[in-house]
Amino acid sequence: MRYLFYTFLIAIFVSSCQTEAKLTADEIINRTIAVSGGEKYLNVEIEFNFRDKHYRSIRENGEFQYEREFQDSLGMIRDVLNNESFQRFVNNEIATIPDSMAVKYTSSVNSVHYFALLPYGLNDGAVHKSDLGEVTIKTKKYHKIKVWFSEDGGGEDFEDVFIYWIDTDTFKVDYIAYSYIEDDGIGIRFREAYNERMIQGIRFMDYNNYKSEDIEMKLLDLAKAFEKGNLSLLSKIELEDIQVK
Numbered sequence: 632m633r634y635l636f637y638t639f640l641i642a643i644f645v646s647s648c649q650t651e652a653k654l655t656a657d658e659i660i661n662r663t664i665a666v667s668g669g670e671k672y673l674n675v676e677i678e679f680n681f682r683d684k685h686y687r688s689i690r691e692n693g694e695f696q697y698e699r700e701f702q703d704s705l706g707m708i709r710d711v712l713n714n715e716s717f718q719r720f721v722n723n724e725i726a727t728i729p730d731s732m733a734v735k736y737t738s739s740v741n742s743v744h745y746f747a748l749l750p751y752g753l754n755d756g757a758v759h760k761s762d763l764g765e766v767t768i769k770t771k772k773y774h775k776i777k778v779w780f781s782e783d784g785g786g787e788d789f790e791d792v793f794i795y796w797i798d799t800d801t802f803k804v805d806y807i808a809y810s811y812i813e814d815d816g817i818g819i820r821f822r823e824a825y826n827e828r829m830i831q832g833i834r835f836m837d838y839n840n841y842k843s844e845d846i847e848m849k850l851l852d853l854a855k856a857f858e859k860g861n862l863s864l865l866s867k868i869e870l871e872d873i874q875v876k
Contacts, residue, residue, distance in 0.1 A: 656760035659774045662802040663750045663795075668833035672751040675833070676876040681743055681869070688744050697744045712740045747835070747870055750795070750804055757781040757789070765799060768806065768854055772799040794850060803827075803834070808853040819843065821853040821862055831875035838868040 654662075664672070677688045684701040696713040706722040717737045719726045728736070745752060753760070763775040773796040780789040796806035807822040822838040829835075841853075841862035848856060856862050 654762075654774075656762040656776050657754075659762065659776060659797060659802070660750065660753045660760060663797050663804060664754065666802050666834070667750055667804075671832045672748065675831075677748070677833070677874070679747065679835075679873040680871040681747075684743075686743060686747070688748065697740050699740050699743070710736055710740050712737055746838075746868065749807070749836075753778060753795075757783065763794075763851075766796070766854065768796060768858060771805075773797055773805065774799055792850060794853075796854065804836075806854060806857075807838070808850055810850045819848060819850050819853060820865070821857055822868065823857070826869075828873075830873055833875055835870060835873055837870060839864055840866045840868055 672690065674691050675688075676690075679686050684699055687696075687698040687700075689696045689698075694714055696711065698712075699708075699710040701708050709720040709723075711718045711720070717733050717740075719728055719733075719736060752758070757780050759779050759781065761777040763777055766773055766775050776795045776797060778793040778795060780791065782789050790812050792810045794808040795804050797804055805824050807824070808820065810817050810819045812818075819842075821841040821843075823841070824836040824838055826837040827834060841857060842865045843853065843856060843862055845856075845861070853862070
């Protein structure tokens with residue numbers, strides 16, 4: 632009888648482990664979004680400062696508006712990106728800018744908001760995800776998730792590829808790597824999250840931003856290089872004066 636009892640317990644444990652192992656990339660990302668803010672992302676206004684610029688994000692029932700404000704030699708610049716278009720205002724007047732510059736400004740505004748609001752956005756229609764299995768970084772276990780984008784709806788930087796390392800216990804993103812297109816080839820970066828804070832139920836992080844001096848380094852190998860101390864600190868990504876409404 633005791634043997635049957637222990638057999639039953641072992642069967643339950645094995646079944647539990649198998650169920651957890653069967654989590655899909657979508658399910659992992661869903662949990663990640665849930666613990667980082669979940670439905671609070673859907674209707675929210677967020678403001679923060681990053682370096683010398685002020686940013687504002689408004690999301691309401693599927694509509695969004697991303698803004699950036701800063702002072703330059705022309706006066707006060709305000710960039711506005713929403714579901715419909717991009718516009719630049721100079722001293723509160725709409726400015727006429729070449730299409731090539733509009734694309735550049737759009738990418739710049741979107742990039743800052745994208746990282747600030749992660750992992751929100753990883754379930755957008757143009758996003759594709761793949762589970763690369765579990766790995767260990769500094770004795771902690773992580774789900775390793777690859778993210779890439781469709782050309783249709785993926786934006787100007789649709790060719791970028793991301794890797795997210797998500798804690799298997801907390802389902803929080805601790806590390807991010809990504810590749811992007813440069814004029815002379817493909818660039819890669821590795822980011823280490825720190826300074827976690829929950830503001831009005833939404834998780835915000837700062838990042839140590841690393842690069843590799845090895846021109847042959849592959850995106851999937853960046854975490855190993857980080858553990859070995861083979862990456863160079865390029866910059867810090869720090870959000871200041873965050874306000875959530």
